[in-house]
Amino acid sequence: MSESAPTAAETRRIAEAARDRVRFEEEALELSDQVFRVARRLVGSREEAEDLVQDTYARAFRSWQQYQPGTNLRAWLLRILTNLNIDRGRRVQRTPETQPLEEGDYFLYNKLESSISDDNPDEERVIERLSQNAVVEALAEVPHDFRDVIVLVDIGEFSYADAAQILDIPVGTVMSRLHRGRRILKRQLADKTVSV
Amino acid sequence: MQPYLDGMLSDEEVAEARDHLARCSGCERRYRFEEDLRHFVRVAVDEPMPEELRRRLAGLRSGPPGAQL
Numbered sequence: 001m002s003e004s005a006p007t008a009a010e011t012r013r014i015a016e017a018a019r020d021r022v023r024f025e026e027e028a029l030e031l032s033d034q035v036f037r038v039a040r041r042l043v044g045s046r047e048e049a050e051d052l053v054q055d056t057y058a059r060a061f062r063s064w065q066q067y068q069p070g071t072n073l074r075a076w077l078l079r080i081l082t083n084l085n086i087d088r089g090r091r092v093q094r095t096p097e098t099q100p101l102e103e104g105d106y107f108l109y110n111k112l113e114s115s116i117s118d119d120n121p122d123e124e125r126v127i128e129r130l131s132q133n134a135v136v137e138a139l140a141e142v143p144h145d146f147r148d149v150i151v152l153v154d155i156g157e158f159s160y161a162d163a164a165q166i167l168d169i170p171v172g173t174v175m176s177r178l179h180r181g182r183r184i185l186k187r188q189l190a191d192k193t194v195s196v
Numbered sequence: 197m198q199p200y201l202d203g204m205l206s207d208e209e210v211a212e213a214r215d216h217l218a219r220c221s222g223c224e225r226r227y228r229f230e231e232d233l234r235h236f237v238r239v240a241v242d243e244p245m246p247e248e249l250r251r252r253l254a255g256l257r258s259g260p261p262g263a264q265l
Contacts, residue, residue, distance in 0.1 A: 018258075025257050032253055036245040050249045057253050105197075109229045127232040135240035153202065155238050160204060179198055185237075 024064045028057065031074050034156070039081055041139060041151040056081040075162045078152070082166055108186035112193065129193055138188035146181030149174050154182075197223075201230055 006014070035056065040049040059080050060067075067076050112129045142150065152163040153174070160178075164171040199205050200213045217224045 021258050033245050040243050041241055054252055057256050061256050109226055127236050132240040135237050154234055
C-alpha cells in the first residue's frame with residue numbers, strides 16, 4: 001500500500017504545531033534572565049548555574065507539549081530546574097535540622113539601629129550599614145532548604161502558592177521556612193556587619 | 197508583618213495593618229526597614245546572565261516553522 005500525501009488539513013495542523021512550538025520557545029527564552037537569576041542563588045557557582053539553566057531549557061523544549069498555555073511559564077520552568085537540581089544528587093529534600101534561634105525578627109534591625117548615632121539625620125537609612133558582598137555571602141550560607149524559599153519568594157518574587165508548587169511542598173511549609181530562613185539570613189548579616 | 201510585606205493578607209487584614217502602621221511609629225520604622233532590606237537583598241545579589249549562556253540557549257531552539265515539513 002503506498003503512502004498518501006498529507007491532506008491539506010494535516011499540513012495545516014503540522015504548521016500550526018510548529019508555530020506553537022516556536023512561540024513557546026520564544027516565551028521561555030524571554031524568561032531566561034529571570035531563570036538564571038534564581039538558579040544562580042540556588043547553587044554554589046556560576047558554572048553550576050549555567051549548566052543547570054541549559055539543562056533546564058533543553059528539558060523544557062523537549063517536553064514543551066506538557067506546558068499548559070496561559071499558566072505560569074516561569075513557575076513551570078523553575079519546577080523543572082528545581083527537580084534537575086535534586087536529581088543531580090547534590091542534595092535530598094529533607095526536613096532541615098532545627099537549631100534554636102534565640103534572636104527574634106528584629107535582631108538585625110536593632111543591631112544596625114544601635115550602631116547609628118543619635119544625631120545622625122539619616123537614621124531611616126539603617127539599611128546602608130550593610131554591604132552588597134555581605135548579603136551575597138550571607139545568603140549563600142543559609143541552609144539550602146530555607147534558601148530555596150527565600151530565593152523563590154524574595155528574589156524570584158513568586159507567590160507562596162507558586163513556590164509551594166515549584167518545590168513540591170505544602171504552602172504552610174513555605175511560610176514557616178520563609179520566616180525562619182529570613183531570620184537566619186538576618187542573623188548572618190548581623191554577624192558580618194561590624195558595629196562602630 | 198511578613199505576610200503583609202509578601203502581599204499575602206486579605207483586604208481586611210491589609211486595612212488593619214495599614215491602620216496600625218499609621219499610628220505606631222516603632223512598627224512603621226521596622227516595616228520600612230524590612231521593605232528596604234528585601235529590596236536591598238534582591239538588588240545586591242542580582243547577577244546578569246552570561247552572553248555565552250544566552251547564545252547556547254538560543255541554539256536549543258527547534259528551528260523556523262516549516263522545517264519539520
